[in-house]
Amino acid sequence: MKIVADENMPYVEALFAEFGQIEFVNGRTLTAEQVKDADVLLVRSVTKVDQTLIEDAAKLLFVGSATIGTDHIDLDFLHQRGIAFSNAPGCNATAVGEFAFIALLELAKRLGTQLKGKVIGIVGAGNTGTAAAKCFEAYGLQVLLCDPIKQAEGDSRQFVSLDELIAKADVISLHVPITKEGPHKTWYLFDETRLNTLKPNTWLINCCRGEVIDNHALIKVKQTRDDIKVILDVWEGEPNPIAELVPLVEFATPHIAGYSLEGKARGTFMLYQTLCRLLQKDPSKSLMGLLPPFEFQQRLNTADLDENKLLKMCRLVFDLRDDDALFRQSFHTATGFDLLRKQHTHRREFSALAVNPASDNAISASSDCIKMLHSLGYSQ
Numbered sequence: 001m002k003i004v005a006d007e008n009m010p011y012v013e014a015l016f017a018e019f020g021q022i023e024f025v026n027g028r029t030l031t032a033e034q035v036k037d038a039d040v041l042l043v044r045s046v047t048k049v050d051q052t053l054i055e056d057a058a059k060l061l062f063v064g065s066a067t068i069g070t071d072h073i074d075l076d077f078l079h080q081r082g083i084a085f086s087n088a089p090g091c092n093a094t095a096v097g098e099f100a101f102i103a104l105l106e107l108a109k110r111l112g113t114q115l116k117g118k119v120i121g122i123v124g125a126g127n128t129g130t131a132a133a134k135c136f137e138a139y140g141l142q143v144l145l146c147d148p149i150k151q152a153e154g155d156s157r158q159f160v161s162l163d164e165l166i167a168k169a170d171v172i173s174l175h176v177p178i179t180k181e182g183p184h185k186t187w188y189l190f191d192e193t194r195l196n197t198l199k200p201n202t203w204l205i206n207c208c209r210g211e212v213i214d215n216h217a218l219i220k221v222k223q224t225r226d227d228i229k230v231i232l233d234v235w236e237g238e239p240n241p242i243a244e245l246v247p248l249v250e251f252a253t254p255h256i257a258g259y260s261l262e263g264k265a266r267g268t269f270m271l272y273q274t275l276c277r278l279l280q281k282d283p284s285k286s287l288m289g290l291l292p293p294f295e296f297q298q299r300l301n302t303a304d305l306d307e308n309k310l311l312k313m314c315r316l317v318f319d320l321r322d323d324d325a326l327f328r329q330s331f332h333t334a335t336g337f338d339l340l341r342k343q344h345t346h347r348r349e350f351s352a353l354a355v356n357p358a359s360d361n362a363i364s365a366s367s368d369c370i371k372m373l374h375s376l377g378y379s380q
């Protein structure tokens with residue numbers, strides 16, 4: 001069996017070698033010629049899988065995308081050809097939720113203010129939106145959810161309309177898929193008109209898909225409204241963000257919100273499980289067996305865990321400032337954006353780090369802080 005896999009997908013060798021020969025390819029420049037004799041194709045969000053790419057791949061039985069989003073896949077064409085497909089829903093949701101939380105702590109620090117006390121509006125209450133809400137709620141923040149689709153399906157959580165969310169939230173975090181049609185289409189959901197309705201001093205963070213915000217309109221609005229603060233992990237026209245926008249953004253990263261080692265491992269592992277099912281084979285590997293331990297010990301006085309100290313704890317797993325600095329240095333070169341992603345050092349999720357009270361410090365104030373850290377996702 002021949003497996004063609006994106007070279008930037010960790011753990012493919014460890015999980016798929018048992019099925020046959022693996023050929024690693026550059027997913028961005030993948031051609032029909034390279035996939036024509038593949039049985040299995042494993043891709044990331046940068047590969048457009050459509051008729052042009054796989055028309056001649058007569059043996060292709062499975063396409064797997066180690067991503068949450070499926071906007072790069074022509075699902076109808078795969079269905080027509082009878083090729084099995086799986087993405088990896090939820091694989092990197094925790095990573096995205098923690099990214100949004102850490103990024104907003106960083107923004108508060110940079111602006112000399114506090115995240116504590118802010119009202120957070122989450123647009124799209126699926127896997128990543130829910131993971132983000134979990135972090136904000138663990139920190140005691142009020143969260144408003146907007147998801148008309150889930151609301152219509154009878155989801156038991158409380159929802160608000162987008163207009164109400166914009167009017168009430170201090171922070172807006174975007175977590176929708178990109179859709180170009182229908183009553184809830186998200187392409188340019190935040191166009192110039194909507195951006196102009198943001199209340200003064202709103203913080204806007206996008207870690208879903210770049211085109212959910214009209215980036216040209218955002219430049220225009222930011223030029224007259226510096227009170228709005230923006231964090232962007234995703235950009236219109238990736239891998240070529242509009243250069244003029246970058247200096248207007250407080251934190252800029254190259255589509256790596258989902259890049260935790262755990263998230264990457266889960267993504268590849270979910271495709272492995274699907275292929276095992278398809279081939280009616282019992283999986284011989286385990287997810288936990290893939291992840292290296294994260295060893296770190298530090299004595300913290302958690303009795304007074306203020307926001308500064310909380311941010312320091314978050315920086316143990318992910319220091320967003322490094323990615324922001326690297327992005328500004330090299331996003332504008334021809335291959336800069338993709339190289340930043342390829343060379344990204346996968347961070348760990350909060351769960352990789354165990355937090356326990358020191359035996360001589362088990363007073364009730366510290367145990368509240370420890371409970372909060374555990375609710376955020378740190379292990380016991």
Ligand SMILES: NC(=O)c1ccc[n+]([C@@H]2O[C@H](COP(=O)([O-])OP(=O)(O)OC[C@H]3O[C@@H](n4cnc5c(N)ncnc54)[C@H](O)[C@@H]3O)[C@@H](O)[C@H]2O)c1
Binds near residue numbers: 089093129256
């Ligand atoms: N930056 C990254 O690294 C990264 C990582 C993972 C996912 N993503 C992107 O984030 C998107 C969301 O991921 P997810 O796992 O939460 O997906 P999901 O499908 O679990 O949730 C998306 C939610 O958005 C809701 N929605 C759709 N249209 C809406 C609208 N107009 N208004 C409000 N809600 C709407 C849906 O009902 C759904 O509940 C993915 O499709 C992917 O494009 C980015």
Ligand SMILES: O=C(O)[C@H](O)[C@H](O)COP(=O)(O)O
Binds near residue numbers: 046092255
């Ligand atoms: O849809 C997703 O899962 C994310 O956007 C994902 O993090 C994209 O990462 P890539 O596949 O480009 O490595």
